[in-house]
Amino acid sequence: MTDIHAQADLTAPLPRVRRIAPDRPWAWLQAGMRDLTAAWRVSLAYGAAVVAFSWALVLAMSGAGLLFLLLPLCAGFMIVGPLAAVGLYETSRRLERGQEPSLTAAVTALRANALQLSLFSAGLLMLWLLWIRVAILLYALFFGQMNPNLDNLARVLFTSDASLPFLLTGTLAGGVLAFATFAISAVAIPMLLDRPTNAATAVATSIMAVRTNLKPMVLWAFIIAFCTGLGLATLFFGLAVALPLIGHASWHAYKELVGD
Template identity: 60%
Template sequence: MMAEQGGETGPVPVFSGAVPYIRPVPVDRPWHWLQLGMADMLSAWRVSLAYGALIAGFSLALALLVVGSGHIMLLLPLTSGFTLVAPLIAVGLYATSRDLGQGRTPDLRRALHAWRENPLQVGFLGVLLLMLHLFWVRVATLMYALFFADMAPTLDGFTATILHSGASLPFLIAGTIIGAGFAGVAFAVSVVSIPMLMDRQTNAFTAMATSIMAVRVNAPAMALWAFIIVFLTGLGIATMFVGLIITLPLIGHASWHAYKELVVEG
């Protein structure tokens, strides 16, 4: 039986014609997706944790490279913008959850090569997300230059200035508002589009339109889901990326189940 959402019952079409439909869900449904994601992570713990460790290790190496190169001001936008590209990074986790659902034994090699199943469309959407991330980094860099033009280019100086200078509060407020805007766009176009591209031989534009409609039809539930994703990702990053070993697979597996419940065949 279909759940009610905003007075609507039953699937909601994205476009008129033979394209996917969106299923309305209750506002608390993301907690169920997390439960399913946890079950997948435990069932495929070797693949999931290895995948998470690879991403966490790469992220830490990139952060150390940024710090070591003296470009400290890029550290904050790069880490805060992680959520913009996380749906692309989690492609292998979607494939692992799909394998579990089909009764196949999860395999790390297959997870790492999952993007090859629909390479052009996944690649196209990936480029869009990467461009959005780079644009956010550029905007954040300009904001930094505007608020902290005379900041010492050291890690200690960066931390002290960001947290204790007179411009800290306006900078953090402006950065949070603008960053949330970027994150909202990325979330809307990718929350179900990349899993959909892994599951069906469709195109990126249809997948993005489906994703945007899923957010529109289930705005309260998707707002909660976005908050959970940001919280778990932030928790993973705050632990020097070590927490991503667990939180990234959990989000990735849960996102697959979110897609499978929200998007139904037209």
Template identity: 45%
Template sequence: MPYRAGCAAACVVDGRKYFQADGRPFGRGSLRKAVIQNHLIPVRMMGKNFDLCQTRKKAAPIFAMKWPEKGEFAMTSTHDDSAPASKSGDAAPAIVHVPFDAPWNWLAAGWRDLWATPQISLIYGAAFAGIAWFFLLALALSSALPVILPLAGGFLLLGPVLAVGLYEISRRRERGETTSWADISAVVRENGSRLALFGVALLLLFIFWMRVAFLLFMLFFGAVSYPSAETLVSTLLFTWHGLGLAIVGTAVGALFALVAYAISAISVPMLLDRHVDVVTAIIQSVQAVRTNPQAMLLWAALILGIVTLGCLTLFVGLAIAFPLVGHASWHAYRELTGTR
């Protein structure tokens, strides 16, 4: 069967490059039509799996191609440059059952990752602690210190997106590779659109939570100024309106926390590891929580306890708590999807 050689012209769709068998570029519409008609299939190139002839973004390799009778095609690369590491695949992984005490193993693995790359992990944690200090000082100077509780809860909603670099460290360490800031920057650029979309979803949830928190304050306190830092604890615990706000606010906040935890437990690591869309990642994350309610409840309690300890040390402990939870979350994703 004859081969056609040439420099294939690429078409970028959803961040990936594709080629027609004769080297002509696809338009978005024609590409989707070709995929539906099964004109393209996954191939192996330079020993690695590529979906629908995905290749490097910067330079199109030279290929020798053939088109068998059944509509499949094979490709042989003559390009000397090495291809980027492929992801695990396009299909969402199946969620598996894990033991109740599995979160302790995730923490142990995260601890090893933390001290295997302390120069990056601790900088991540220090930056997270610095952001917390910035918000604390800003609220104190604006006499809005009582807002620190809902703000802290909302700030943690964005934690999974902020920990992308930590996931990449753990992923590369599993493969026996080192990680640099350039590697982290590259993976953020590669997955930027999907990570940004998921970040926007969490940000909207955070904004909604802050609006609800302000409404609850108005409901119990009326149109008055916030209690001062000196009277905050006594107002919340020893007045009827303060105690009502504490109870109702905690219940509503727990509901928001449950939603945020369910949709983000393994979503970001999955977006980093596989070619799945945001909705699929969220569905799989919720499924992981539903399939393993006891283990995931223990994991949530451990996260809350670790972060609380970090906050009680005037946020200094967050420099270790944040990267520890981030690395452990990667191992949670791997075991929950049966890919560890």
């Protein structure tokens, strides 16, 4: 397989999925930190670009009067996060092969196995749009036509009479969708980047990896959610470190879970 012109093998069998110890996600996190340190210029520049995009999106939403969507959009980051991290997987892959990582290689990583990565990315975006639609319906159900601005957004969402049922319902609905997305994408995008395989095979392999290693993968999902939550809670600035750390660690999760 070449890095750029890989063709998906539509007939290849599912790769072997390894069974791992329940505490292995901590080792992936350590390996991710090593990669972040080794390629800190690329990693932090990539993370900073995500922060800049996040703030541009917030400002655009504020200008369009759609700021009430900020909370579901933040929650939806768990759905599109694997797609946002594709350049970080490429950086870890290059480090593993002894190649020089670069920001150019990171931002053009989708060119490897482009069709299948694009198909999978389209699926993630569809799930993200589904979540946004659900969030809009829930907001309308609990808050009606109320349209908060930056000054009263926190008060409307967290201290009004409808806040608790809205947050509980939204968390439950979002959690179910987020874990379903995690199950299909835990190793799928790194696998599509690394092998000449197709999106269906990558999804099936990811589901098998989660099902075979349910306890460590639940822990891994919690670690991802916690680190991402910290990044979002710091007005997105923490994502500059959290996203590269989780992205690099996810590469090592894939390499350990999926055998040759």
